[in-house]
Amino acid sequence: MILPFGQILYVIGKSSLSNTNKLIRTYKGATGLKTGSTSLALYNLSASATRDGLSLIAVIMKAPSTKIRFSEAQKLLDYGFNTFSFKQFGKKGDVVKNISIDKGVPSNVDAILETDAGTLIEKGKDKNIEQTLTFEENISAPISKGQKLGEITFTLDGKILSSINIVAQNNVEKTNLFSMAKKIYYSWIDLLRS
Incomplete structure (x- = not known):
């Protein structure tokens, strides 16, 4: 060390x-x-x-x-x-995007970097770096904290510099009868208040 x-x-x-x-x-x-x-x-x-x-x-x-x-x-x-x-792209836990989760309670989750993202690069070339986000298709509940949702890739002149997993920040439970009834109840309350 x-x-x-x-x-x-x-x-x-x-x-x-x-x-x-x-x-x-x-x-x-x-x-x-x-x-x-x-x-x-x-x-x-x-x-x-x-x-x-x-x-x-x-x-x-x-x-x-x-x-x-x-x-x-x-x-x-x-x-x-x-x-x-050293070009730092992001740190572990940085939120990349808020993702909708089909049949999830809650209905969305923050997608975060699984690890620090960065690379060694020749000075002056960092302005040409491209970033590509790809997510799994039809993400549905249940989702576990830390589950891979996608990937972020950083490239320069077509060459991959760094590729980092994007993971769920929290658990997302699957909608069930109780959670649906609760959601309908609170929707009615909100309608009555407005």
Whole structure:
């Protein structure tokens, strides 16, 4: 697990352990990870950083010096942050549409995103993203909370970027004799009041 912050120094009693990943101190958004070197493998680094909701990892292997491993990792991370962004389409639980439910009590339900929706995308291309909603045909009760009602798909130039299930926010019971009588009763009350 990558922690939300990189540790520069660990102090345990009278002993201390210093993080050898220099990017933790100097690179904006650096979150870790690991340095290492041997005479055969030379200088290696796996570096991670997060900016504006986008997390990247750069891996450098067999660098001829410690200075080069850090500069190459920084170049890779810079390239990633300068070229790509994370496009958030929606969050888990966002209401997509209110759907009518045939023979349902209540007669409709909010259709929500089952999970967060987003993708990595080249900067500047997010304006060309298309969204398509598809729902099951003739949705009728009973409906269980979390039941799939449809799907939302995000595409760019005909390629699918992300596809997320759309699910029922709540249970919808099937109409029965009691619920129909109750509905008729309240309809009459409303008519008499108006």
